[in-house]
Amino acid sequence: MQDFLELAVSATASGCVYGLVALAYLLMIRPTGIINFAVGEWAMVAAFGGHLLLSRYEWPYPVGMAVVIAFMLLVGWASERVAVRPLVEKGAPLLAPILALLGVLVITREVISVSFPPDPLPVPFPVEIQYYKYFVIAATAMVFAGFWFFFEKTLWGRTFEAVALNRRAAALMGINLSRVTAFSFAGGAAVAGLGGLLVSPNVSAHYLMGVPLAIQGFTALVIGGVGRVEGALIGGLLLAFAEQLTIRYAPIPSGFAQAVPLLFLMIFLIVRPTGLLRARA
Amino acid sequence: MRWLAAFVVLSGAAFLLGDYHNDVYRKMLLWVTLALGYNFLFGVCGQVAFSHFAFYGIGAYSVVILLFQLNVPLPLAIVLGVLVCIVVALAVAIPSTRLDGFYLALATLALAQLFVVVLNEGGSVTGGTGGIANYRLPAIFGMQIRGPWYTGVIVLVLLLTLWILMKLDRSWFGRACRAVRDNPEAAAAMGINVARTKVIAFTLTSALAGVAGMVYAFVDNTVNPPIFGLENAFLLLFMVIVGGSGRHAGAVIGAVLLFLLPFWLSPIVGHHHVLVFGVLMLAAILVQPKGLIAIWDRGRDRFSR
Numbered sequence: 176m177q178d179f180l181e182l183a184v185s186a187t188a189s190g191c192v193y194g195l196v197a198l199a200y201l202l203m204i205r206p207t208g209i210i211n212f213a214v215g216e217w218a219m220v221a222a223f224g225g226h227l228l229l230s231r232y233e234w235p236y237p238v239g240m241a242v243v244i245a246f247m248l249l250v251g252w253a254s255e256r257v258a259v260r261p262l263v264e265k266g267a268p269l270l271a272p273i274l275a276l277l278g279v280l281v282i283t284r285e286v287i288s289v290s291f292p293p294d295p296l297p298v299p300f301p302v303e304i305q306y307y308k309y310f311v312i313a314a315t316a317m318v319f320a321g322f323w324f325f326f327e328k329t330l331w332g333r334t335f336e337a338v339a340l341n342r343r344a345a346a347l348m349g350i351n352l353s354r355v356t357a358f359s360f361a362g363g364a365a366v367a368g369l370g371g372l373l374v375s376p377n378v379s380a381h382y383l384m385g386v387p388l389a390i391q392g393f394t395a396l397v398i399g400g401v402g403r404v405e406g407a408l409i410g411g412l413l414l415a416f417a418e419q420l421t422i423r424y425a426p427i428p429s430g431f432a433q434a435v436p437l438l439f440l441m442i443f444l445i446v447r448p449t450g451l452l453r454a455r456a
Numbered sequence: 457m458r459w460l461a462a463f464v465v466l467s468g469a470a471f472l473l474g475d476y477h478n479d480v481y482r483k484m485l486l487w488v489t490l491a492l493g494y495n496f497l498f499g500v501c502g503q504v505a506f507s508h509f510a511f512y513g514i515g516a517y518s519v520v521i522l523l524f525q526l527n528v529p530l531p532l533a534i535v536l537g538v539l540v541c542i543v544v545a546l547a548v549a550i551p552s553t554r555l556d557g558f559y560l561a562l563a564t565l566a567l568a569q570l571f572v573v574v575l576n577e578g579g580s581v582t583g584g585t586g587g588i589a590n591y592r593l594p595a596i597f598g599m600q601i602r603g604p605w606y607t608g609v610i611v612l613v614l615l616l617t618l619w620i621l622m623k624l625d626r627s628w629f630g631r632a633c634r635a636v637r638d639n640p641e642a643a644a645a646m647g648i649n650v651a652r653t654k655v656i657a658f659t660l661t662s663a664l665a666g667v668a669g670m671v672y673a674f675v676d677n678t679v680n681p682p683i684f685g686l687e688n689a690f691l692l693l694f695m696v697i698v699g700g701s702g703r704h705a706g707a708v709i710g711a712v713l714l715f716l717l718p719f720w721l722s723p724i725v726g727h728h729h730v731l732v733f734g735v736l737m738l739a740a741i742l743v744q745p746k747g748l749i750a751i752w753d754r755g756r757d758r759f760s761r
Contacts, residue, residue: 210558212565261742270502271741273558274697278738281690285731386569386686393562430577437566444551444559 186419187412188308191315194411195370196392197399198322201407202363204396205339206355209259209272213280215389217364218371221247222380223287225298225372236301243372244365251364254279255357263356280385288382295379298372311373315408318369322404335359367392387433394436397443400450409451414439459619463611470607478603482610482675484715486668489614491695491711492704493664496621498693499701500630501657502637506689507548507564510571511541511662513684515669517575517582520679524591525581534670541666545659553654556640560658568686575681587680606674613671617664618704624660625704633657634702687730694737700747709748 199214221243228239258275302310326332337345338355346352370388378384395414399406414436422432443450466485470478494508518540522533544567552563575582582588593601601609624630632653635643640650673679691714699710714736718729725732740747 210561212561258738258742267745270504271745273504274693275738275741277690277693278734278741281694281730281734282738285728285734289728289731386565390562390566390569394566397559397562428577430573433573434570437563437570440559440563440566441548441551444554444563448555 182419182423183416184308184312186415188311188415189374189419190395190412190415191311191408192370192374192388192411193391193395193414194408195315195318195366195373196388197395197407197411198319198404199363199367199370200392200396201401201404202322202359202366204401206335206342206359207259208269209276210393211273211276211360211363212389213254213276213283214363214367214392215385215387216280216283217247217250217367217385218374218388219380219382219385220250220283220287221368221371222298222375222384223291223296223382224368225375226291226296226380229299230297236299240301240372244368247364247368248361250368251361252357254364255360259356259360260353263353284382284385291380291382293382295381298375298380300376307376314369314373318366319404319408322366326404391436394440397440397450402450406450459615463608463615466614467604467608467611470604470611473604478607479675480719482607484712485607485610485614486672486675487695487715488708488711489610489617489668490665490692491699491707492614492617492621493661493668494692495696495699495701495704495707496624496633497657497661498696499703499707500625500637501633501654503654503658504558504561504693505564505658506561506686506693507545507567507571507662508665508692509684509686509688510564510568511545511665512669512672513571513575513679514541514544515666516673516679516684517588517669518666519670520588520591520673521581523594524588530594530596534667537670538663538666541663542659545662546655549655549658553651553658560654565686565689568689572681572685575684583680585681587678587683589678589680591677593674593677610671610675613668617668620664622704629653629656691730691733694733696747697737698740698747700749703747703749705752706747706749709752713748 196214196218199217200210203209203211224243224246225239228234228242229236234242254276258279259272262271262275300307324332326336334345334350335355335358337348338350338352342352370392371384374384374388391414392411395410396407397410398413399408399410417439418432418435421427421435422429425431470481473481490508490512497503497505497508515537518537519533522528522536523530528536548563548567549560552559575587576585578584593606632643632648635646635648636650636653643653644650695710695714696707697710698714699708700706714733717732721729721732744750
C-alpha cells in the first residue's frame with residue numbers, strides 16, 4: 176500500500192509535467208490551429224536556463240525561476256514573430272508555419288547542443304528532495320487554476336475563446352488576431368518552459384530531452400481533448416499513471432515504457448478521437 | 457531506353473570512383489531514393505510524417521534478422537521484410553488518419569522514437585546498442601555481388617522507386633493525392649476517400665523506404681541503432697522542402713545538396729551542420745516555399761524567352 180501511494184504521488188507529479196506541456200500545445204492550437212512541435216524543445220531550453228542560473232550562478236530559486244519564465248515568454252514571442260506571423264500575413268497554408276516551427280525546433284536544439292556540454296547537467300531542487308513532488312503538483316495546480324480562471328472568467332480569456340471558435344467572426348468583432356496569436360505563443364512557451372524547469376531536477380538538463388516530452392504532452396492532449404484546459408491535466412495524469420504502472424508491474428525492459436504514449440494515442444484515436452472532455456460549444 | 461541509359465551512367469560512375477568515394481556515392485543514392493519516396497508522401501500527398509527513416513531501419517533490420525537469425529532464404533526475406541513494413545505502416549496510419557490535423561505527424565514521431573528504443577533494448581534479436589554486424593550478402597545464383605557491382609543494385613532500386621512514383625504521380629491516384637493535399641473537403645466531395653488515400657500513400661512510401669533499407673543493410677554490412685536516429689527524419693523533411701516539395705527533381709536536388717553540404721561545411725562549422733540545415737529550411741519556407749527547383753524553373757523560363 177505504502178508502495179502504491181508512493182507510485183501514485185510520483186505518477187501525479189510527472190502527470191503534472193505532461194499536463195503543462197499539453198497545456199502549452201493547447202494554448203497555441205486553440206486560437207491558431209497551429210500545432211507547435213517545438214514545445215518539447217522549449218521545455219529543454221528552460222531546463223538549461225535553470226541549470227545556468229540555479230546551478231552555475233547559484234541564484235535563489237524564485238528569482239531564477241522568474242527570469243527563466245520571463246525569458247521563455249520572450250522566446251515564444253520571438254518564434255511567433257519570426258516563424259509564424261510573416262507566413263500568416265502572406266496567407267500561406269496552415270502547414271507552412273508548422274514546418275517553419277519545426278525549423279525553429281531544430282535550430283533551438285542545435286544552438287543548445289553547441290553551447291553546452293553533451294552530458295546531462297544538474298538542476299538543483301528548490302525544496303527537500305522528498306517534498307519536491309508536492310512542489311511540482313502545487314505549482315501545476317496553481318498554473319491550471321490560473322488559466323482556468325483566465326479563460327472562464329475574464330474578458331481577455333473570453334476573447335481567446337472567441338478566436339478559437341471562429342477567427343473571422345472574432346476579427347469582425349474588433350479582436351486583434353495577431354495580438355492574440357502573439358500572446359498564445361508567449362504563454363505557450365512560458366508554460367512549456369515551466370514544465371521543463373519542473374522536470375529538470377529529476378532528469379537533469381539534456382539536449383535530447385525535448386522530443387519525448389513533446390510526444391507525451393501531445394498524447395496527453397489527445398487523451399484529454401483539445402477543447403478544455405482541464406482536459407490537458409487529466410490527460411497528462413492518465414498517461415503518467417499508465418506509464419508508471421507499466422514500468423512497475425509489466426515484465427518488460429523499462430525503456431519499452433516509451434511505447435505507452437504511442438499505444439494510448441492509437442487507442443484514443445480509434446475509440447474516442449475527440450478526447451475525454453468535449454469542447455464547449 | 458532512357459531508363460537503361462540512366463542505369464548505365466549512374467552505375468558506371470561507381471567503377472570510376474575509389475573505395476571511399478564509392479561509399480559516399482552509394483549513401484547519396486540511398487538518400488535520393490528515400491527523399492523521392494518522402495517527397496511523394498509529403499510533397500504530393502501533403503502528409504507530415506517522421507517515420508520514413510524508421511521504415512528504412514525496419515527494412516534493414518528485418519532483412520538482416522530474417523536472413524541470419526531465422527535463416528530464411530533471401531527472396532522470402534525480402535517479401536517478409538516488405539510485409540513487416542506494410543503491417544506497421546497500416547497499424548499507425550489507419551487510426552491517425554481518421555481525423556483532420558496532425559495526428560499522423562505525432563504518431564509517426566512517437567513510432568520513430570520508439571523504434572530506436574526497441575533496437576537498443578531488443579537484446580539478442582536486434583543486437584542491442586551494438587547492433588548486428590559481420591554478415592554478408594548471400595550469393596544470388598551462385599554469384600557474390602560486391603564492390604562497385606553492388607552500387608548497380610542500389611541504382612536499380614533508385615530507378616525502380618522513381619519509376620513507380622512517376623507512374624503513380626500521373627495516375628488517378630497521384631491526382632487524388634494532390635487533391636487531398638490541396639483541399640480535403642473538395643476531394644471528398646469529388647468522391648475521393650480521403651482517409652484511404654492517405655493510408656495508401658503512407659503505406660506505399662513506407663514500404664519503398666523499407667526496400668531501400670534492405671539494400672542499405674549490405675552497404676556497410678552492419679546495422680545499429682545510431683544510424684536510424686530521429687534526426688534523419690528531420691533531415692529528409694528538410695531535403696524535400698529545400699529542394700522543392702511535390703517535384704521529383706526537387707527531391708533529388710535537395711537530397712544531393714543536403715547530403716554533400718556537410719562535406720563542404722565541416723571545415724567551417726565542424727559537426728554542427730544540422731544548425732545550418734535548420735536555418736536553410738526556415739529560410740526556404742519564409743522566402744522560397746517552392747524550393748530551389750522554383751529558382752531553376754525561373755532561370756529556364758527567362759533563358760528560353
